[in-house]
Amino acid sequence: MNQPQIGTYNVGTQLTVGSHQVEIVKYLTSGGFAQVYSALISPPDPHSHSNIACLKRVIVPDKPSLNTLRAEVDAMRLLRNNRYVVSYIDSHAAKAMLHNGSYEVFVLMEYCERGGLIDFMNTRLQNRLHEFEILQIMSQVTQGVAAMHALQPPLIHRDIKIENVLISANNEYKLCDFGSVCGVIRPPRNPQELSYVQQDIFKNTTAQYRSPEMVDIFRGLPIDEKSDIWALGIFLYKLCYYTTPFEKGGEPAILSGHFEFPPYPDYSEQLRDLIRDILVQNPCQRPNVYQLLKRISIMQNVPCPISDIQVPQAPDSHLNLTELHQLSATQNIRSLNSHSTIERPIPNAAFQSSMPDAATQTLFSRKKSQTSDNTTLNYSAENPQTSLDKSESVSHVLDPLLFESGMSNTSKSLNRAKVSSTTKLKQVIDSEAHNFRHNYTMNLPLRNIIPQDDDSSSSSDELYPEDVDKLEKTQSLGSYISRDNKKGESVKESLTSSSLPGSSLTATPTKLDLKLETLPNSTFVNTVDNSKNSFRNFSKSNPLAYDDVSVSRQDLKNSIRQRMLDKLNSSEESFNARKMPKAKASEKESTGKPIALKPGISTSKDKKAKPIPPPKPLHLRPKPPPKPLFLAGQKLSEK
Numbered sequence: 001m002n003q004p005q006i007g008t009y010n011v012g013t014q015l016t017v018g019s020h021q022v023e024i025v026k027y028l029t030s031g032g033f034a035q036v037y038s039a040l041i042s043p044p045d046p047h048s049h050s051n052i053a054c055l056k057r058v059i060v061p062d063k064p065s066l067n068t069l070r071a072e073v074d075a076m077r078l079l080r081n082n083r084y085v086v087s088y089i090d091s092h093a094a095k096a097m098l099h100n101g102s103y104e105v106f107v108l109m110e111y112c113e114r115g116g117l118i119d120f121m122n123t124r125l126q127n128r129l130h131e132f133e134i135l136q137i138m139s140q141v142t143q144g145v146a147a148m149h150a151l152q153p154p155l156i157h158r159d160i161k162i163e164n165v166l167i168s169a170n171n172e173y174k175l176c177d178f179g180s181v182c183g184v185i186r187p188p189r190n191p192q193e194l195s196y197v198q199q200d201i202f203k204n205t206t207a208q209y210r211s212p213e214m215v216d217i218f219r220g221l222p223i224d225e226k227s228d229i230w231a232l233g234i235f236l237y238k239l240c241y242y243t244t245p246f247e248k249g250g251e252p253a254i255l256s257g258h259f260e261f262p263p264y265p266d267y268s269e270q271l272r273d274l275i276r277d278i279l280v281q282n283p284c285q286r287p288n289v290y291q292l293l294k295r296i297s298i299m300q301n302v303p304c305p306i307s308d309i310q311v312p313q314a315p316d317s318h319l320n321l322t323e324l325h326q327l328s329a330t331q332n333i334r335s336l337n338s339h340s341t342i343e344r345p346i347p348n349a350a351f352q353s354s355m356p357d358a359a360t361q362t363l364f365s366r367k368k369s370q371t372s373d374n375t376t377l378n379y380s381a382e383n384p385q386t387s388l389d390k391s392e393s394v395s396h397v398l399d400p401l402l403f404e405s406g407m408s409n410t411s412k413s414l415n416r417a418k419v420s421s422t423t424k425l426k427q428v429i430d431s432e433a434h435n436f437r438h439n440y441t442m443n444l445p446l447r448n449i450i451p452q453d454d455d456s457s458s459s460s461d462e463l464y465p466e467d468v469d470k471l472e473k474t475q476s477l478g479s480y481i482s483r484d485n486k487k488g489e490s491v492k493e494s495l496t497s498s499s500l501p502g503s504s505l506t507a508t509p510t511k512l513d514l515k516l517e518t519l520p521n522s523t524f525v526n527t528v529d530n531s532k533n534s535f536r537n538f539s540k541s542n543p544l545a546y547d548d549v550s551v552s553r554q555d556l557k558n559s560i561r562q563r564m565l566d567k568l569n570s571s572e573e574s575f576n577a578r579k580m581p582k583a584k585a586s587e588k589e590s591t592g593k594p595i596a597l598k599p600g601i602s603t604s605k606d607k608k609a610k611p612i613p614p615p616k617p618l619h620l621r622p623k624p625p626p627k628p629l630f631l632a633g634q635k636l637s638e639k
């Protein structure tokens, strides 16, 4: 979006935000789209009892962008009680006075006095983080993520990264920036959906934190909680080594899964193992958020905070494998099938929706039930609503035939696997559930990721009173992805080469800087824009027409293959450009001529670009005219 330029508020400026009186204390910074202030509020925040808050002021140019923010606020509101999520206080939107058609949005939230995690890391460039500090940060951030995954249906953050963690006055690490949040995205089923998902991922995620299933949508895997887990793995690696594991290798490295650990700092093998276990290609084999927390807690030698999340537990007598799977399959279908309005997630701590995982947890807990804490064992006995949710979801969402077939497949797999341990069983269930998400076919468009501006019903004026509108109404999660303001650029933090894996780490690392970096894949922008246009036309004419598109399997395969090749080629081009020696780079700057890529690497651009002729031998080059005297070593004054 074209961000209108606005001046900053003076200290002492008085405003009303929702039901709060606000007085500006200090201008803090400007984010990609927002001005950020510290402010005094009245009444104080009932959650923290503090009268100091953070005010985010954003000018949005149109209603779709307003929807994006509205959805961000809704996500914050759902998560407001979690200690490790930046807490929402109030919000307010109004039509902007100065900019026609635009809106001014104010969001009041908990003030994180100690700034960003990145700032803290910058204070520790010489003396890197100790393992216990890393585990503490990781545990708290993972708890924030767990709160999202525990919603029903789950929310996927999609932009977990160092930059999106702030530190509160009492030194707690808190997840922020919920502008990319979405529900589970099932695998696309036709080229239009595919383009759309691809575009959505590029707009809402940060390149280095993307999971393999995000980079290669053509694997046909859902984007779900496990994509956040991958990002947590990258996050953990960066806490340790101040760089990301695929910083140098980029997308091909993400897809091959190959990364190395720098020799310094020397963390325990346990910690490195944890990173290895998270960064596995197959999402089913990655731990879920609870398993991750357990591992971290064991390493910290503290009780697992998982009891805070209250994973649902079933009494022994009520649980058998069939039920277990029924529960998991249903939950997955619910996630997929849901139109994913943000209204739907239920912040019901007693019923988390990553059911394969929850179900497994249940099973684990059965084994341990004699010794377990009672608070985690009250599934249907103390929470009848939970049981209701369960039966309701079974009856109203599923096509019984599909469900039956899913069931029988699962039973077969389970029998085949002859699971003898809970770990094995967990893997089978997890992978079955994942396959279920993968294979289940629905006659629904990807509503959960279609932007609101394509949906005329949601942009009716009655949602937007003329002057002031409190951000309380819920929106489709699809609006999260309409952040077209990023336009192929992402603000990304990265260390300079001095701290890249494999490079010498004895040199003083340079500061972690915020720098504006164009996405590596330059041709992607075109691809995306094109696909976006075609998608929009398509959806405008008939938003429900996806399933009528007649595309043969082979066509789809070919189209996928071609896109993949284009994408890889263009990625390769940008990776080569990255590796371009400095000398060549400066040569480019000075001559202004493009630099030829390595021979043998064909890129989509190559096809269009004219071949660059080899340089002429010296003796054939035209001789430069003789220098005028005053440039030939003789001063004018000496003449």
Ligand SMILES: Nc1ncnc2c1ncn2[C@@H]1O[C@H](COP(=O)(O)OP(=O)(O)OP(=O)(O)O)[C@@H](O)[C@H]1O
Residues within 6 Å of the ligand: 028, 029, 030, 031, 032, 033, 034, 035, 036, 054, 056, 086, 109, 110, 111, 112, 113, 115, 116, 166, 176, 177, 491
């Ligand atoms: N609650 C808060 N307490 C203290 N500082 C904050 C808070 N929220 C944001 N900030 C500061 O403001 C900066 C920008 O905020 P934020 O990332 O939310 O804005 P943005 O416009 O969404 O930026 P971007 O999209 O580029 O990440 C943060 O990096 C952080 O330094």
